[in-house]
Amino acid sequence: MATRTPLIAGNWKMNKDHLEAIDLVQKLDWHLKDGKHDFATAEVTVLVPFTDLRSVQTFVDAEKSGLSYGAQDVSAHVSGAYTGEISPVFLARLGVTYVAIGHSERRQYHGEDDALVNAKTKNALAHGLVPIVCVGEGLDVRKAGEQVSYTLAQVDGAFEGLSAEDAAKVVVAYEPVWAIGTGEVATPSDAQEVNGAIRARLAELYSAEVADAVRVLYGGSVKSSSIVELMAEKDVDGALVGGASLDPEEFAKIARFQQA
Numbered sequence: 001m002a003t004r005t006p007l008i009a010g011n012w013k014m015n016k017d018h019l020e021a022i023d024l025v026q027k028l029d030w031h032l033k034d035g036k037h038d039f040a041t042a043e044v045t046v047l048v049p050f051t052d053l054r055s056v057q058t059f060v061d062a063e064k065s066g067l068s069y070g071a072q073d074v075s076a077h078v079s080g081a082y083t084g085e086i087s088p089v090f091l092a093r094l095g096v097t098y099v100a101i102g103h104s105e106r107r108q109y110h111g112e113d114d115a116l117v118n119a120k121t122k123n124a125l126a127h128g129l130v131p132i133v134c135v136g137e138g139l140d141v142r143k144a145g146e147q148v149s150y151t152l153a154q155v156d157g158a159f160e161g162l163s164a165e166d167a168a169k170v171v172v173a174y175e176p177v178w179a180i181g182t183g184e185v186a187t188p189s190d191a192q193e194v195n196g197a198i199r200a201r202l203a204e205l206y207s208a209e210v211a212d213a214v215r216v217l218y219g220g221s222v223k224s225s226s227i228v229e230l231m232a233e234k235d236v237d238g239a240l241v242g243g244a245s246l247d248p249e250e251f252a253k254i255a256r257f258q259q260a
Ligand SMILES: O=C[C@H](O)COP(=O)(O)O
Pocket: 011, 103, 175, 179, 180, 181, 182, 183, 219, 220, 221, 222, 240, 241, 242, 243, 244
């Protein structure tokens, strides 16, 4: 069985300009260093607005920080007449490691569907970026008890046509929409139910080896008070953290869940 290094990813969403970004990443780095965080035991990354990437890159390189960084979206195209879009080539040139794809806010406010999520995932992989593919059900689906089938359909869509080699590189983030920014954290067993089903689906689509390699995160109102129990579940390999990632001390605590 593969050993999956936990990944704690902070999604800043549309917060922090490029100057505020330096301040936040500096404080985060300080808290992690102060706590002697070992990045080999839990990777820590920040997904920042496009305009912050250069600032964060400069800081990370200058400080030789163990942090990595990423973007919150990427184009399905490589170059050309796509006003407002950002190519994976540009992101790769800025040393980006991760890119969130299909976040529920993009699905909801920008009409992104599974086919677009799939195209963006392939484009990211083709340019050496690691996609963090976001999936998860809304409240109506949860109330109807259909969270597993709904989320697995999104997984099927995102992985459509991906080779086993590429599939093994993808990170999946299960984020029940009703738990995002609401303070309503899913219970550890809610997270395990869907995360486990995602891994089982990857085993069906590919193989046990691929399913073992893919990290499946949980996201939705994660705090330092909830991370330890979530991480105790066997198919929760990390967290995608929104609001709490804007507080460097709190986010560092989440990243250091093994020391809690
Ligand atoms: O990408 C992160 C998720 O949307 C979770 O956000 P949240 O931690 O503020 O609930």
